[in-house]
Amino acid sequence: MPKTKTKKRILTGDRPTGPLHLGHYVGSLENRVKLQDKYECFFIISDYEFLTDHLSRTEELRKNVKNLVLDYLSLGIDPKKSTVFVESEIPQISELTLLFSMLVGLSRVKRNPTIKEEIKTRGISKASYGFIGWPIAQAADILCVRAELVPVGEDQLSHIEQTREIARDFNRLFGFVFPVPEALTGKVARLPGIDGRKMSKSFDNAIYFSDSPKQVKEKINRAITDPKRIHPSDKGHPEICNIFQYYKAFNKEELNEIKEQCQKGKIGCVACKEKMAKAINEFLEPIREKRNYYSKQKNIIKDVLNAGNKKTEREAAKTLALVKEKMHLDYKLIL
Numbered sequence: 001m002p003k004t005k006t007k008k009r010i011l012t013g014d015r016p017t018g019p020l021h022l023g024h025y026v027g028s029l030e031n032r033v034k035l036q037d038k039y040e041c042f043f044i045i046s047d048y049e050f051l052t053d054h055l056s057r058t059e060e061l062r063k064n065v066k067n068l069v070l071d072y073l074s075l076g077i078d079p080k081k082s083t084v085f086v087e088s089e090i091p092q093i094s095e096l097t098l099l100f101s102m103l104v105g106l107s108r109v110k111r112n113p114t115i116k117e118e119i120k121t122r123g124i125s126k127a128s129y130g131f132i133g134w135p136i137a138q139a140a141d142i143l144c145v146r147a148e149l150v151p152v153g154e155d156q157l158s159h160i161e162q163t164r165e166i167a168r169d170f171n172r173l174f175g176f177v178f179p180v181p182e183a184l185t186g187k188v189a190r191l192p193g194i195d196g197r198k199m200s201k202s203f204d205n206a207i208y209f210s211d212s213p214k215q216v217k218e219k220i221n222r223a224i225t226d227p228k229r230i231h232p233s234d235k236g237h238p239e240i241c242n243i244f245q246y247y248k249a250f251n252k253e254e255l256n257e258i259k260e261q262c263q264k265g266k267i268g269c270v271a272c273k274e275k276m277a278k279a280i281n282e283f284l285e286p287i288r289e290k291r292n293y294y295s296k297q298k299n300i301i302k303d304v305l306n307a308g309n310k311k312t313e314r315e316a317a318k319t320l321a322l323v324k325e326k327m328h329l330d331y332k333l334i335l
């Protein structure tokens with residue numbers, strides 16, 4: 001009896017722009033680790049997407065990809081359950097990108113809200129053709145494994161709309177190949193950086209999984225709190241304090257107590273930060289141990305990626321063969 005696929009297939013991933021941080025964990029990685037048991041997960045390392053706005057930093061790629069896999073493993077992404085692969089290692093993705101580009105009108109490309117938003121948030125002054133066309137390549141990432149679900153935040157539904165349109169248009173024009181992927185929505189919690197802006201490497205405000213206990217302590221000490229609070233006895237406003245947001249994510253046990261003590265001026269920010277640094281270090285300790293363990297395994301990264309690339313390429317080759325057959329780009333019968 002042929003093995004039947006029972007679990008729905010998911011695709012999600014990261015651009016290898018640098019080490020992962022606590023903002024990534026709260027926003028998606030915590031959830032991703034849980035998804036592994038319920039779904040068939042493909043995690044893409046989007047190195048081609050990295051090029052869309054980091055063309056001058058390609059020498060970082062190898063180190064970043066290695067660190068990303070180490071972060072994944074130490075956080076609990078299990079290569080026995082999930083497939084981790086590198087985008088540029090799957091040639092079918094590029095071919096699908098080209099074929100899909102014929103399905104998308106120029107005006108649609110230009111008015112893509114995701115692209116407009118990214119140009120703003122990443123501060124891109126001169127967007128390349130590759131950047132503007134990125135949603136089409138993203139559709140190829142998702143559809144090469146014919147993923148049925150894509151995890152996105154409630155506010156990011158437009159991110160996969162282009163993929164859904166391409167899947168629908170292809171199926172209508174040539175016959176069914178692609179499931180139209182659904183968004184797997186969830187409330188995405190946001191963790192601010194220590195300065196209150198979005199946690200990001202480019203703002204130098206992030207706490208990384210690879211940070212030492214000393215680095216975590218130093219960063220927490222630098223964090224901006226309630227600016228109106230000068231003395232420990234001043235009544236504070238925890239809801240506007242970045243450290244309090246960290247309590248919500250990493251020290252729920254003391255959350256209410258800290259809130260009350262802060263509001264009544266019964267705890268100083270120094271003491272409050274000390275507790276928080278300790279909690280984050282306790283959370284990071286097992287992750288650091290695993291990271292240390294995996295970084296000593298000589299071939300682990302190569303093995304994880306080789307297996308993931310191979311499996312993905314197998315799936316992508318099946319998809320591309322179907323696509324070409326439907327489009328009459330299959331010349332086996334006449335050659």
Ligand code: SF4
Binds near residue numbers: 273
């Ligand atoms: Fe923030 Fe804690 Fe200071 Fe209150 S006491 S402002 S919660 S750091």
